[in-house]
Amino acid sequence: MISDLNHCFPLRRGRVHEVFGAAAFGFAAVACAQARGDLLWITEGWRAERINPLGLAAFFDPSRLLIAQTKDQTEVLAVAEEALRDGCIGFVVLSLTRPLDLREGRRLQLAAEKGRATGLCLIPEGMGSNATQSRWQAVPLLGANADSTLMRWQIIKNKEGTIGAWNVRWDAAAHRLDVVSTVAKRPCSAPAPA
Amino acid sequence: MWFPRLPSDRVLRLRPLDAAFALTQRQANTDRLYCVNLRARRLGLHPGMSFTDAHALCPDLISQPADPPADARFLAMLRRWATRYCPWVGVEAGDGLVLDITGSAHLLGGEADLLADMRARLARAGLAVQIGLADTRGAAWALARHGEGVAQAGAGLAAIGGLPVAALRLDPALVVGLQRLGLRHIADLAAAARAPLARRFGPELMLRLDQALGAQPEQISPQQEPPHYGVRLTLPEPIGLAADVMAGTARLLDQLCAKLKAQAMGARVLQLTLRRVDQANQQVDLRLAGPMRDPARILPLFARGIEAVDAGFGIDQLRLEAVQVEALAAEQSSISLHLRAGHVAPPRKDGLEDLITRIGTRIGLENVQRFLPADSHIPERAFLIAPAAYCAPEAGWVALRPRPLVLFAPEPIQAKGPQPPRAFRWRRMALTTARATGPERIAPEWWLDDENWRHGLRDYWRVETHEGRRLWLFYTPQNPNWCVQGEFA
Incomplete structure (x- = not known):
């Protein structure tokens, strides 16, 4: 059974979610665009990939975004917990490099519940935490026309609801997420090697 | 008190020279001479002369x-020093000080002793000074600049009558005009009819004359000491528990914030120094994301730093100083009062600043x-990354062409x-190009x-692969090479 994307996206408030895959940054950008209030993006300072505000401008106004650069993952988690608990920030994105144990995952969930803020962890594939509310896989797809942002989103864990997969595209002009077609009808795509 | 050669004296204090010197x-x-030392003056040099003539x-x-700002700082330092003679000290025209020693001369044994002490100390410091002492500020100015002297109390015109009219703090053009009329000395001026002079030269002339003779009052406005934002608490018994230190800090914060509030300032950087009984100091620095003066908001921010302090055998003195302060308008406090009272807080800015501070204490502001x-x-380079605590969000993001995420x-x-x-x-991925858009x-x-x-021009291509990844590649035609620089959503 294929469920409706609206049941699981926008991501549920007051919880922490996870996403992995080659289009994880795209997923995070769409999720940020649909969140309210200020945004915080936490990464470890040594990482080579930097988010580009001009690229993000197609999704949301980069002046809403704060970034935090930390020394290691412990600090990433500490900053995320602080920000989630505080509730001033509506949406927190964390880039993780090692798996969370149950205690760390649970602490993030409790903090998010307290502050009514949403968290999203960008994780390496296969390093999900058991405490997460939902886990998504996002991979880019080749679109039929140029300048596309076609992605395949698959929810592979959902604590409250069913799982499913959708092909989506971000409409930058209307600032809206379009569901393109269901997975079954997908003609020309193969999951990208991660 | 007039320092005729303040700028050159200041420089020569640091580097004594036995030669003609000029700034x-x-x-x-x-290049014009700004200030010359005594030896150069004897050789006929004077300020305002062109440097080539002087050479x-x-x-x-x-x-x-010359460095006029440094001279001004030096004069401010001298002003502060001069408060050892009397509390009312003002700065006069960039190269002098004016002291109101009424009622404080006896502390140094009378006016003569006071002047001798001043001269001795300034001579030791290597500063040339001319001091004039009189009943009025104008007369003292005249005496200091034109032939140094002490006017007896109530001497009035007798003391300054022989001085040239330039001693009245007049415009040079006015002085020339008076000299043309034959009024060369102050006594001549005082004897002349007032009304025609006032009509011809304007009210300033008579005002200055009256001020010098004491017919018009003139104040000395002493400069205020800059407020000091530091408080301390000395304890009879050493303390060691974090909770106790927090309680002490809370008391200090209340005092400090009251001080800040009186000046309409907010603290930006706070420094808590904890003196241990073995004289080792422990310091807790707190850098705030915005100016603040609400003790209830600041205190929790100290918690993390105080936890990390090694109390040793105990702490017997706490000292809290606002190292950096910024102006903070008064209405901010009422908003934070609402926050404390548990209302639904409409201004998110305060909360965000607190959060930035809290995160900043952990990972650095x-x-x-x-x-x-x-x-x-x-x-x-199309964007800058700046510390959030020191800049406001800016709008105006325009991407004319698609840019990678x-x-x-x-x-x-x-x-x-x-x-x-x-x-x-x-x-390590094999990718095949499905569509390439470009070049840009x-x-x-x-x-x-x-x-x-260094490799010169770049032709950027947006490459969509059959595998799904959308990459941003560039080619450098001047130095043939291909590189991947980004990835699209």
């Missing part, structure tokens, strides 16, 4: 560019950042020719020497 200042494309008169003249738009077409340092790939490769390997040529900014742009 020069560039005015209207000419012709005195070939071994040693010179240095400069690591909480914000993107600011920058004016450049180079992709990695993620940027990284260019990663070279194996490919040849100006057209994008049909198949290539990147990060970006030229380096030649006015900036950028290491990464």
Whole structure:
């Protein structure tokens, strides 16, 4: 059974979610665009990939975004917990490099519940935490026309609801997420090697 | 108190010289003398003379560019020093001090002793000084600049009557006008009819004369000491528990914030010094994301720093200082009162600043950042990353062409020719090109020497692969090479 994307996206408030895959940054950008209030993006300072505000401008106004650069993952988690608990920030994105144990995952969930803020962890594939509310896989797809942002989103864990997969595209002009077609009808795509 | 050669004395104090010395200042494309020492003056040099003339008169003249702001700072320091004689000290015209020693001369044994003490101390410091002492500020000024002297109490015109009219703090043009009329001395001026003079020269002349003679009052406005934002608490018994230190800090914060409030200031950087009984100091620094003076908001921010302090055998003195303060308008406090009372808080800004501070105490305030738009077409320079605590969000993000979501340092790939490769390997993945959009040529900014742009022009291509990844590739035609620099959503 294929469920409706609206049941699981926008991501549920007051919880922490996870996403992995080659289009994880795209997923995070769409999720940020649909969140309210200020945004915080936490990464470890040594990482080579930097988010580009001009690229993000197609999704949301980069002046809403704060970034935090930390020394290691412990600090990433500490900053995320602080920000989630505080509730001033509506949406927190964390880039993780090692798996969370149950205690760390649970602490993030409790903090998010307290502050009514949403968290999203960008994780390496296969390093999900058991405490997460939902886990998504996002991979880019080749679109039929140029300048596309076609992605395949698959929810592979959902604590409250069913799982499913959708092909989506971000409409930058209307600032809206379009569901393109269901997975079954997908003609020309193969999951990208991660 | 007039310092006739303050700037050159200041420089020569640091580097004593036994030669003619002058400070020069560039005015209207000419180097002019700004201040000369005594020896140079004896050789006929004077301020305002052009430097080349001075050099012709005195070939071994040693010179240095003048630094008026440093002179002003030096004078402010002297002003502070002069408060040892009396509390009312003001700065006079950039090279003098004016002291109201009424009622404080007896502390040093009378006026003569006071002047002797002043002269001795300033001579030891290497400063030339001319001191005039009189009943009025105008008369003292006249005496200091024109032949140094002490006017007896109530002497009035008798003391300054013989001085030239220039001693009345008049405009030079006015002085020339008076001299043309034959009024060379103050006594002449005082004897002349007032009304025609006032009509001819304006009210200033008579005002200055009256001020010098005491018919018009004139105040000395002492400069205020800059407020000091530091408080301390000394304890009879040493304390060691974090909770106790927090309680002490809370008391200090209440005092400090009251001080800040009285001055309409907010603390930006706070420093808590804990003195241990073994004289070792422990310091807790707190850098705030915005100016604050609400003790209830600041205190929790100290908790983390105080936890980390090693109390040793105990702490017997706490000292809290606002090292850096900024102006903070008064209405901010009422908003924070609402916050404390548990109302639903409409202003999110305060909360966000607190959060930035809290995060900043853990990872460093400069690591909480914000993107600011920058004016450049180079992709990695089209934005700035600035500490969020020190800048406001800026609008004006325009991407004329699609830009990747993620940027990284260019990663070279194996490919040849100006057209994008049909198949290539990147990060150990075999990718085949499905569609390539481009090229978009970006030229380096030649006015900036950028290491990464040494290879010259770049032709950027947006490459969509059959595997799904949408990459941002560039080709450098001047130095044939292909690189991947970013990835689209």
